Amino acid sequence: MMKISLLQQMYKDVLAGIPLAKESHHYSSLLTLSVEQPAGGDESCHQRHLPPPAAGTGSHQDTDMVVPAADDLSKSFASMSSSFCPREVMLLQLTLIKMMVAKAESQQIESSTRLKYCEIFVLLLKEAKTDSKLVSLLGPHDRLLSHLASQSLAALVYFQLKEENALNVTWLSFTLNALLGFPGNTPVADCLWTLTAVIKETLRDAVLPKAGVLKKLLAPLDAVLEGFYNAILFHQFDSHHYTSPYSEATTNLISFIDLLEALLASRTELELPLRCQRVLFLKVSYILNLISSSIPYVIKKKFILLLKKCVLHKSREDARSGSVSLQALPLCEDVLALSNAVLQVVSLTWLNQIPLDEKSSYFGSSEPAPGDDPQGGSDQTVLRALSLVVLKALEFKIHNSTAEAEIKGGLETAAFGIENFSCLEHVLILEIAEPDWEHQALLQLEKKRL
Structure with a gap:
């Protein structure tokens, strides 16, 4: 109960841009994930709701949302049950990590506050091994938890690339194993989505030296990505796995198409494109x-x-x-x-x-607008x-x-x-x-x- 209360207060402070008053170790301990707890939780736990994340947190799948006022946020927290399962605590931790990375990259936040966030990230990565824990959360067992873990992992990988000019070794090892082991038990869709998110975030940055960052990010994966291209589209392809648009195989392939699109957009930043940026053409x-x-x-x-x-x-x-x-x-x-x-x-x-x-598909409905051909x-x-x-x-x-x-x-x-x-x-x-x-x-x- 004490931890969730502190996390709620931290959420409100980060959302409002209020400087975090306590030392960085205090906040890093609050954000340290307890992955040894059951990821699924009980049925009642799955039905609880987290307060909405702040706008502009870097999510590539969420649409724009209105940030709730401070009073509305307090009422939202007050209405939540006093008993929280470990899964809810973890979801709030992941939301906070993703929010703080976005805030740390924003020029609208005071430099001292951004520095405090960066210190917390360093502690999470170096001492709490948060990157390894995020990787362990990926997979189909809990899609919401996995999705937020993917977002947080992509945010931290991008943070290290930008702030430390370093590629996260844990994430790189996970990505290499997932691509080389396909088709295996590794959650390859989450792997592809995370890489796509980092590439897109790099391309969005107006001041980042994109060529150097992209080369550092993609060069270690260059040959492996071409091999994965061959595997998923040719060597390991079996149409029987794609009978449903909701199957795992379909999800993997759609995630890979999104990655190919990001690689296509990124090739303009390099004078000589890498092989993984050319394989779609060749x-x-x-x-x-x-x-x-x-x-x-x-x-x-x-x-x-x-x-x-x-x-x-x-x-x-x-x-x-x-x-x-x-x-x-x-x-x-x-x-x-x-x-x-x-x-x-x-x-x-x-x-x-x-x-x-x-x-045909219609925005907000499966029915055609007045005047459209009802036959599609x-x-x-x-x-x-x-x-x-x-x-x-x-x-x-x-x-x-x-x-x-x-x-x-x-x-x-x-x-x-x-x-x-x-x-x-x-x-x-x-x-x-x-x-x-x-x-x-x-x-x-x-x-x-x-």
């Missing part, structure tokens, strides 16, 4: 095969939208550099490899194997993304071809593959000599949609 055939397989539609859609980001990536990189950079050569090679692979499958029956008649129809988001991928692949192929025969061959191949695909029918039946062929192609495509 081995895109694995993804193309999965898109036409029997995996759940949600995975197909995420992969197609990821391909769209790949074909649009070149223009963003060129816009940032303003001129030809050292990254132009590997980028040109990567986009050309992706374009060749896309055009190769398009020349077959790949497009016709992709379902586009899934029921084709998924326009996927339809347009596929169109853009094919057009951009063909554009890049033509712009990087020197022989007229090769250009005509590319057009004929693509046209043959899409002749029965209503979205792109007749789009590519254009004269190669047309100086503005891309614009004309897009106009033709838009007419088809109307």
Whole structure:
């Protein structure tokens, strides 16, 4: 009872930005996790609620929320039961750790308060071994506890990277073991989510030297990430594991797609991208095969939208550099490899194997808005993304071809593959000599949609 009362007071002080008056060891002892306690607790314990975390705590899955006023917060604490199980104590500890890391990175907090938080983090990592305890909480046994542990672990790994220019050894060992041991008993989805969160947090930081931090973070994982890419998309892939969109295998794959997206965004920060930042381009055939397989539609859609980001990536990189950079050569090679692979499958029956008649999703409801087609129809988001991928692949192929025969061959191949695909029918039946062929192609495509 005493510990939860002290944690509640600490929560209110951190939320309000009030300096912590006692010595750092006092607060680190309050935040020390007791992982030897049962993680699940009893049924009544699972039904209790924690006060909401502060806005801007760095969560990548929570939406913006209104921070409660001090009086409302006090009433929230007062209404909670006087008896707390170990799980509730742990949930509050994890929430506090995540909040304090966000506060320590905020310039709106006084420097003395931020320094106090940093001292507490050092004690948690060096003396309390909090990173090891957070790793032990990851897994499917308690999804809420695991999710908060992932957030806290990502926050601490990012803190050490930024403040100490050091990579957390415990987290690195856990990540290597999870990726190398796939498919095993290690919670690989939590591993992937934590790495993705650290990459995104690094990219968001406006003052951090991103290139050095990303290289320190990704270099030890470079070869292992490529091996995991091969395993989850090719060697160990079995469509029978993906019969449900809620299965563990589906969760792992979706988490990996999110990581691939973060790696794609991060390659702009390095002059010479690492192999794990290029593997999506160089081995895109694995993804193309999965898109036409029997995996759940949600995975197909995420992969197609990821391909769209790949074909649009070149223009963003060129816009940032303003001129030809050292990254132009590997980028040109990567986009050309992706374009060749896309055009190769398009020349077959790949497009016709992709379902586009899934029921549409609506914000806040499963019913269409007034005036919308109640039958749903084709998924326009996927339809347009596929169109853009094919057009951009063909554009890049033509712009990087020197022989007229090769250009005509590319057009004929693509046209043959899409002749029965209503979205792109007749789009590519254009004269190669047309100086503005891309614009004309897009106009033709838009007419088809109307």
